[in-house]
Amino acid sequence: MTNTYFPLDPTTVIDYVRTRPELMDIFRAGEALESVEVGDGNLNLVFKVWAAADAERTVVVKQALPYVRLVGESWKLPTERARIEAQALAVQARLCPEHTVHVYYFDPVMFCTVMRNLTRHVIMRRGLMEGITYPKFGQHIGTFMGRTLAGTSDLVLDYKTKKEQVARFINPELCKISEDLVFTEPYRYTERNLFHKELEPQVVALQADADLRVEVAQMKAQFMTHAQALLHGDLHTGSIMINQDETICIDPEFAFYGPIGFDVGAVIANLFLSYASHEVRTKDAAARAAFRSYLTDTVIELWAVFAREFAALAWANADSIDLPTAYRDRYLLQLLQDTAGFAACKIMRRVIGLAGVADIRGIEDVHERAIAGSLALNMAIPLIKGRRDVRTIADVVALATAARVTYPFGS
Amino acid sequence: MTNTYFPLDPTTVIDYVRTRPELMDIFRAGEALESVEVGDGNLNLVFKVWAAADAERTVVVKQALPYVRLVGESWKLPTERARIEAQALAVQARLCPEHTVHVYYFDPVMFCTVMRNLTRHVIMRRGLMEGITYPKFGQHIGTFMGRTLAGTSDLVLDYKTKKEQVARFINPELCKISEDLVFTEPYRYTERNLFHKELEPQVVALQADADLRVEVAQMKAQFMTHAQALLHGDLHTGSIMINQDETICIDPEFAFYGPIGFDVGAVIANLFLSYASHEVRTKDAAARAAFRSYLTDTVIELWAVFAREFAALAWANADSIDLPTAYRDRYLLQLLQDTAGFAACKIMRRVIGLAGVADIRGIEDVHERAIAGSLALNMAIPLIKGRRDVRTIADVVALATAARVTYPFGS
Numbered sequence: 001m002t003n004t005y006f007p008l009d010p011t012t013v014i015d016y017v018r019t020r021p022e023l024m025d026i027f028r029a030g031e032a033l034e035s036v037e038v039g040d041g042n043l044n045l046v047f048k049v050w051a052a053a054d055a056e057r058t059v060v061v062k063q064a065l066p067y068v069r070l071v072g073e074s075w076k077l078p079t080e081r082a083r084i085e086a087q088a089l090a091v092q093a094r095l096c097p098e099h100t101v102h103v104y105y106f107d108p109v110m111f112c113t114v115m116r117n118l119t120r121h122v123i124m125r126r127g128l129m130e131g132i133t134y135p136k137f138g139q140h141i142g143t144f145m146g147r148t149l150a151g152t153s154d155l156v157l158d159y160k161t162k163k164e165q166v167a168r169f170i171n172p173e174l175c176k177i178s179e180d181l182v183f184t185e186p187y188r189y190t191e192r193n194l195f196h197k198e199l200e201p202q203v204v205a206l207q208a209d210a211d212l213r214v215e216v217a218q219m220k221a222q223f224m225t226h227a228q229a230l231l232h233g234d235l236h237t238g239s240i241m242i243n244q245d246e247t248i249c250i251d252p253e254f255a256f257y258g259p260i261g262f263d264v265g266a267v268i269a270n271l272f273l274s275y276a277s278h279e280v281r282t283k284d285a286a287a288r289a290a291f292r293s294y295l296t297d298t299v300i301e302l303w304a305v306f307a308r309e310f311a312a313l314a315w316a317n318a319d320s321i322d323l324p325t326a327y328r329d330r331y332l333l334q335l336l337q338d339t340a341g342f343a344a345c346k347i348m349r350r351v352i353g354l355a356g357v358a359d360i361r362g363i364e365d366v367h368e369r370a371i372a373g374s375l376a377l378n379m380a381i382p383l384i385k386g387r388r389d390v391r392t393i394a395d396v397v398a399l400a401t402a403a404r405v406t407y408p409f410g411s
Numbered sequence: 412m413t414n415t416y417f418p419l420d421p422t423t424v425i426d427y428v429r430t431r432p433e434l435m436d437i438f439r440a441g442e443a444l445e446s447v448e449v450g451d452g453n454l455n456l457v458f459k460v461w462a463a464a465d466a467e468r469t470v471v472v473k474q475a476l477p478y479v480r481l482v483g484e485s486w487k488l489p490t491e492r493a494r495i496e497a498q499a500l501a502v503q504a505r506l507c508p509e510h511t512v513h514v515y516y517f518d519p520v521m522f523c524t525v526m527r528n529l530t531r532h533v534i535m536r537r538g539l540m541e542g543i544t545y546p547k548f549g550q551h552i553g554t555f556m557g558r559t560l561a562g563t564s565d566l567v568l569d570y571k572t573k574k575e576q577v578a579r580f581i582n583p584e585l586c587k588i589s590e591d592l593v594f595t596e597p598y599r600y601t602e603r604n605l606f607h608k609e610l611e612p613q614v615v616a617l618q619a620d621a622d623l624r625v626e627v628a629q630m631k632a633q634f635m636t637h638a639q640a641l642l643h644g645d646l647h648t649g650s651i652m653i654n655q656d657e658t659i660c661i662d663p664e665f666a667f668y669g670p671i672g673f674d675v676g677a678v679i680a681n682l683f684l685s686y687a688s689h690e691v692r693t694k695d696a697a698a699r700a701a702f703r704s705y706l707t708d709t710v711i712e713l714w715a716v717f718a719r720e721f722a723a724l725a726w727a728n729a730d731s732i733d734l735p736t737a738y739r740d741r742y743l744l745q746l747l748q749d750t751a752g753f754a755a756c757k758i759m760r761r762v763i764g765l766a767g768v769a770d771i772r773g774i775e776d777v778h779e780r781a782i783a784g785s786l787a788l789n790m791a792i793p794l795i796k797g798r799r800d801v802r803t804i805a806d807v808v809a810l811a812t813a814a815r816v817t818y819p820f821g822s
Binding site for chain 1: 565570571573574575577578581582583584586587590599621622624625628629632635636637638639733734735737738741742
């Protein structure tokens with residue numbers, strides 16, 4: 001065990017895990033281990049380590065870097081976020097172990113989390129890009145969000161625990177990334193925005209839309225002030241490991257007490273981004289329609305499951321039992337409207353902002369990429385502008401799916 | 412200086428202040444001092460101490476008790492709140508020194524704050540009960556709220572400072588008092604409620620109003636989750652020392668990061684409680700009308716000054732300069748609507764709940780007391796139910812002043 005922080009590499013990570021008592025059931029004393037660095041995120045080193053004699057005996061080591069990898073060492077980030085991630089994983093594991101990655105240990109000196117290597121799962125985004133459906137996803141993610149979000153809110157926690165948790169999960173640097181990249185930069189000219197030239201007329205028009213900027217500023221204010229529940233904070237399809245049977249959420253380093261709709265909106269945004277991308281990714285019209293039906297059915301199912309699981313926890317305690325039914329209905333309707341607004345921001349930032357998604361940015365042909373990006377932006381705008389009129393999740397789906405491609409412009 | 416906490420009394424408080432270096436300019440070595448305990452609040456001991464040779468050389472010593480004085484030693488309260496009060500006073504003094512009581516020092520062992528003795532001021536509530544007008548109050552309190560609330564919000568503080576302040580001012584026990592006494596108990600049967608039998612039919616009807624309870628529950632949720640700014644947290648007319656020239660806010664031990672409308676609503680609620688009380692306190696119709704005009708003019712002025720001072724600070728920084736004007740207008744409109752809702756809750760709790768106000772509970776004749784209480788409740792209900800339709804502060808005043816006395820009931 002080390003006394004000071006240093007960044008691991010594929011060699012040193014082997015020495016690092018070899019002697020840990022928490023891993024005694026996995027690795028045997030003195031046996032050969034192998035490793036590879038697989039991080040494709042922006043903020044961390046991620047290693048897979050396995051026994052040379054048996055690749056099934058394996059762990060993932062995630063180490064926080066003190067800067068944003070995507071930008072370079074100039075953008076400092078406190079390794080403190082690794083502590084927040086480990087504590088958030090502990091909370092999520094308590095409330096919903098079946099959909100939270102198992103952690104063997106967290107090392108507060110090396111800012112390393114050592115966790116289960118999900119060898120039978122893929123990153124959900126990759127699967128969706130290939131048009132693979134995951135029939136249990138709506139059920140699973142709805143359960144995860146309903147339990148973790150209700151279970152960390154004032155509706156379940158006592159007054160004191162909740163407020164102490166708010167303080168414990170203050171996460172200024174990571175929140176600042178979202179404040180800038182989700183709610184600020186995409187809606188004005190900044191050098192860090194990264195969209196392709198073909199989309200420029202649509203992006204310029206969006207940035208000139210004062211009504212839209214009012215709505216986005218309201219979502220930003222809510223993100224910054226509304227401490228409803230402990231959010232995952234970055235619940236996109238790249239933070240979800242999946243197969244036909246299991247759904248496992250990883251990487252809650254952006255966790256903080258924020259508005260519940262931000263997490264739910266993130267999941268829905270990423271399903272809608274996939275929906276937009278298959279405008280060009282799936283050429284066959286019937287196959288495209290079928291995959292899109294899967295996506296929209298999943299949006300509807302995940303909300304229904306979320307609302308059911310949330311309500312089951314939220315309205316069970318003594319204080320809320322006394323609340324009128326109309327209050328409960330309004331509470332969930334407000335969450336739905338928030339969800340639509342946050343989903344819109346998450347879609348727009350992925351098309352216009354610094355950090356894109358492979359669903360769309362990974363489309364090789366620039367015209368096809370512009371088509372998918374155009375559709376995604378046109379799905380987002382009615383979601384945020386029309387969110388106050390939404391009454392059901394079907395309304396949300398209808399708003400988004402009514403959108404059409406407007407690229408090439410002026411055609 | 413002491414090493415352990417003990418409750419002061421009029422004798423020991425003299426020894427306590429005599430040797431403090433922070434008071435060297437006030438008290439001379441070895442001179443005779445006198446003191447009296449004057450606390451009429453619920454949570455603290457308050458002493459006035461002065462030089463026997465010159466009563467102008469004087470300080471106030473406020474010491475936090477570890478229990479709620481009103482209820483007795485069974486209701487424990489952390490003396491930690493004295494630290495929060497001292498830190499809140501320091502923030503308010505930085506942002507608006509002219510309306511914040513001057514603190515000589517805070518003693519974290521004895522949980523004592525030693526501050527200016529406002530010998531030329533009265534507790535504002537006492538003055539209002541006598542029908543005294545304070546023409547500068549609207550200007551003063553609007554300035555205090557505009558500067559302290561904007562100046563501690565995300566609109567002025569950088570992302571990191573604001574979030575660290577949220578954590579620093581976590582104040583669970585004192586918030587819990589407000590959650591229970593302002594937002595929960597008055598709207599259901601509880602033994603701690605304290606209203607007079609004459610009002611019972613109106614209170615029972617109010618508690619049976621499910622629509623009202625939905626609205627109150629929404630204000631409570633906002634109180635518990637919406638970390639907009641560092642509130643005073645208890646800004647009633649008993650926390651304001653006043654004369655014809657000066658307005659000084661004291662006692663922010665309930666300070667925490669909460670919704671801005673809670674502070675503004677508290678001030679307006681107490682002016683409206685005074686308005687209701689003068690239904691019976693001032694018998695002469697012309698004098699009553701004149702005093703009420705003062706109160707409603709003051710409500711209108713304090714909002715105008717608050718909005719102007721708030722805007723001057725809030726929209727001056729680089730990030731918000733880029734916000735559309737429509738966003739700023741909506742932000743202030745939302746604050747106004749929140750203010751109406753919180754004012755209503757503050758009025759109802761003072762009539763129905765455990766802690767009343769002398770304006771109304773001090774009325775000796777039970778029928779007159781019921782008349783004033785009836786009017787206050789009837790002012791509150793349209794404020795909270797109609798808050799979403801309010802567009803200007805004049806609308807708020809119109810909603811409240813349209814109310815009529817409905818006691819005796821069935822008449």
